[in-house]
Amino acid sequence: MKLLVVEDDATTGSYIARGLREEGHVVDLIENGKDGLIAATSGKYDVLVLDRMLPQVDGLTVLKTLRGSGNRTPALMLTALSDVEDRIEGLQSGADDYLAKPFAFGELSARIHALARRPQALDAETILRAADLEMNLITRQVTRGGVSIDLLPREFALLEHLLRRKGRVQTRTMLLENVWDISFDPGTNVVETHVSRLRAKVDKPFERELIETVRGAGYRIAE
Amino acid sequence: MTYRLRQLWRSMPLRLAILLVALFATVSLLGLAASYAVTQSSFEQSIRASLRQDLAGFRAAPNARAVAILVEAESREADPNRLILSYIAPNGRIYGNGAIAQDDEGFHIFSLERGRAEFTGNYLSLTDALYGGVITIARSRAEIVALRAVFVNILWISLLPTVLIALSGGLILARRSKRHVEVVGSALDQMTSGDLATRVEIGPRWSDDLVQIGGKVNQMAGAQEAQMRALRGVSSDIAHDLKTPLQRVALCLEDLNAQIDKDSEEAVLISKMQQEVEGMGEVFRSLLQLAQVEAGSPRARFETVDLAKICRTVVEVFEPSAAASGHILTFTMETDTAVIKGDQALIGQMLSNLVENALRHTSEGSDVTVSLAKADGKILLRVADTGPGIPAVEHDKVLERHYRLDRSRATAGHGLGLSLVAAIVALHDGTLTLEDNAPGLEVTLRFDA
Secondary structure: OEEEEEOOOHHHHHHHHHHHHHOOOEEEEEOOHHHHHHHHHOOOOOEEEEEOOOOOOOHHHHHHHHHHOOOOOOEEEEEOOOOHHHHHHHHHOOOOEEEEOOOOHHHHHHHHHHHOOOOOOOOOOOEEEEOOEEEEOOOOEEEEOOEEEOOOHHHHHHHHHHHHOOOOOEEHHHHHHHHOOOOOOOOOOHHHHHHHHHHHHHOOOOOOOOEEEEOOOEEEEOO | OHHHHHHHHOOHHHHHHHHHHHHHHHHHHHHHHHHHHHHHHHHHHHHHHHHHHHHHHHHOOOOHHHHHHHHHHHHHHOOOOOEEEEEEOOOOOEEEOOOOOOOOOEEEEEEEOEOOEOOOEEEEEEEEEEOOEEEEEEEEOHHHHHHHHHHHHHHHHHHHHHHHHHHHHHHHHHHHHHHHHHHHHHHHHHHHOOOOOOOOOOOOOOOHHHHHHHHHHHHHHHHHHHHHHHHHHHHHHHHHHHHHHHHHHHHHHHHHHHHOOOOOHHHHHHHHHHHHHHHHHHHHHHHHHHHHHHOOHHHHHOEEEEHHHHHHHHHHHHHHHHHHOOOEEEEEEOOOOOEEEEOHHHHHHHHHHHHHHHHHOOOOOOEEEEEEEEEOOEEEEEEEEOOOOOOHHHOOHHHOOOOOOHHHOOOOOOOOHHHHHHHHHHHOOOEEEEEEOOOOEEEEEEEEO
């Protein structure tokens, strides 16, 4: 993917850029809002990563100007603020996602992948598959290698979420937002325990593990 | 309706109007009464004078017989509606156009009524003894009676419209001033609910005192808004200045972690450092959130919040962690609905802090119960556990920022959890009480339904 990172803190910016390049992306790093806006206007990027507080032109203004000119490139806003109000303001100005500092690189990478407009399993699809796992969304039956697996409603929703985004890492905050629809932080290891319950049913009785843990980031079902 | 009337009655302009009307009515009534009394007595005087003159005429007669003839002659010409003459001669015969005899000599006022007399009316009579008989002359008081009617008419014509006009004027003024006061009131309400950008819109027809009050309110709101903005600026600067280096550290650690052997001693150290960095980020986040909640700014985006839904979600989210640590976490709903005005995310944060606290500070096998109930028009949200509890003397202290009980020092947490809960409860105009669950701790939050 071709990514634009606009971040005024040189250290953070270069780490992000390097990390993303190591993942195989092409990254342009710019340190101020004005040049960032000019670069973003070219429209050649798949995802924009914008710091909210930038010298000259701040991130919100960059995004508003960009959206005002009809540019719809998916944008991820980075911010030192994490208040709900700031989040709402960020999303209203046209950000597609919002990430509070300090963040782990894995979280950033996972969110960038989630934003990139890659085709995901269509809503119309009724059967989701991964290896020998099959999930029927109509009969709500889950089988693996022909063996039926009983799942609680939320376990079903969690597995469906991971299956629809096969190959992409889902972080714990992404899962909390999308599977439980909560925007606050319940702390500790609530997501981990839910995933380990799901694993106990979906993975443990079988030979191959489907749900992978991505260190420092989250979970993924391999493609 | 009666409530609105009572409200209106208590308004200042209406009260003033009524007071003025009462004063005006009293003065006019007194004036009218005085002039009526003066006019009436002058009429009476003139009637009395005529009566005395009449009597003097009859006295001029030489004897009773002459009086009788004179009375007969005069009464033939007199209109009994105006003048009644009556002479009871010494032999008992009655002369005149009406038999009216008074026992006492002197002036009397009497009325003749239909049925008992040939004609009706109100008369003033003069009775006197004359040559062994009794003469009574009565003149009609019709003019005086008419005078009273005239005065009553004057009263109706002049006073009633005045009273009505003054009263409706007062009502209109009262309603207008009520509207103006309501404008100030609703602006203040909005400011209280966190919208500091609101201003009192002063109308062109407002009275001077209200214009002044409105101006002062706006001045105050402006000052407060500027302060809030400064505070927000400071907190976002702090957030930015502290989180940027923290971000660098976090990314450096990740980088380092990727370069070394996963099972080495260094990796363990790095993972510890990463946890610490994450913890620091969390403390910053909590502090910033606390500052913003205490400043009341989230009030502007309050919406209808279903507490039951939040309780179910939080309990469901925590259930596997609770089970893993040997706790029994349950939710009981003791009411049909529990809906309040508030901030969804903050209430979720509040409840998860409470549940997390309960799970963290109680030992394996303890029960943690979240329940919703209604009592005295309030919604009660309880989180109760069967753990060691908190001594009553320390109940107040645990709500203070950074306060942690000695025995909980060993466990994780930064002491902000409960103060954030208390701040969120206060933001929602609720109350928080800690009680002994015998054994354990029961935290009760009360909200207006």
